[in-house]
Amino acid sequence: MLKIWGRRNSFNVQKVLWLAGELGLPHEHIPAGGSFGQIDSPEFLAMNPHGRVPVIDDAGTIVWQSHAILRYLAARFGKDQFWSDDAGKRSDDDRWMDWSQTALQPAFLTDIFWGFYRTPEARRDWAVINRGIERCSRHFQLLDRWLDGKNYMLGDRLGLADIAVGTHLYRYFNLDIERPHVPNVEGWYQRLQERAPYREHVMIPFDDLYGKLDF
Numbered sequence: 124m125l126k127i128w129g130r131r132n133s134f135n136v137q138k139v140l141w142l143a144g145e146l147g148l149p150h151e152h153i154p155a156g157g158s159f160g161q162i163d164s165p166e167f168l169a170m171n172p173h174g175r176v177p178v179i180d181d182a183g184t185i186v187w188q189s190h191a192i193l194r195y196l197a198a199r200f201g202k203d204q205f206w207s208d209d210a211g212k213r214s215d216d217d218r219w220m221d222w223s224q225t226a227l228q229p230a231f232l233t234d235i236f237w238g239f240y241r242t243p244e245a246r247r248d249w250a251v252i253n254r255g256i257e258r259c260s261r262h263f264q265l266l267d268r269w270l271d272g273k274n275y276m277l278g279d280r281l282g283l284a285d286i287a288v289g290t291h292l293y294r295y296f297n298l299d300i301e302r303p304h305v306p307n308v309e310g311w312y313q314r315l316q317e318r319a320p321y322r323e324h325v326m327i328p329f330d331d332l333y334g335k336l337d338f
Contacts (some may be wrong), residue, residue, distance in 0.1 A: 128170075131152070
């Protein structure tokens with residue numbers, strides 16, 4: 124059985140659990156990281172020398188780094204819907220996955236979620252937070268233009284691009300920050316909320332993380 128290490132309130136772990144849910148994969152979830160520990164153990168470091176979650180073990184094949192895991196699971200179990208043998212079609216998802224990880228995620232997760240939500244009020248750096256809010260506004264306005272006329276990131280079916288980008292939405296729309304009017308993104312978010320795996324693995328209350336820079 125597929126094993127997935129990580130804590131359920133970890134943003135990157137949620138991506139993996141969501142895809143596993145969409146694929147209907149039986150799996151064992153092993154809490155790790157944060158208050159669950161394990162990541163500094165010799166056994167865990169033998170799987171991922173960086174000591175980070177998520178990590179998966181698929182019958183002896185170990186994969187770490189969230190987007191590498193998404194691609195692995197899609198190629199292994201998600202042919203047609205989540206994976207194509209056509210390199211050009213795969214690149215459609217790849218571009219948005221890389222953009223999510225290198226542009227949207229640093230602006231939202233680092234500058235806003237960590238800088239604002241997880242940092243105690245007295246220690247917040249508002250220059251960094253406001254920079255993140257501005258950057259996220261531009262990113263979500265770009266997404267809004269891209270999603271015009273589409274149900275999902277690449278058309279009418281959920282794909283890997285939706286997993287990588289869509290994991291941001293639950294937290295983004297539930298923080299007390301300024302947001303631009305992005306009706307196409309909001310419509311997409313509503314469609315994601317109708318999916319049981321999204322509700323189960325992404326829409327997890329995160330109030331326990333408020334004002335906590337550690338675990």
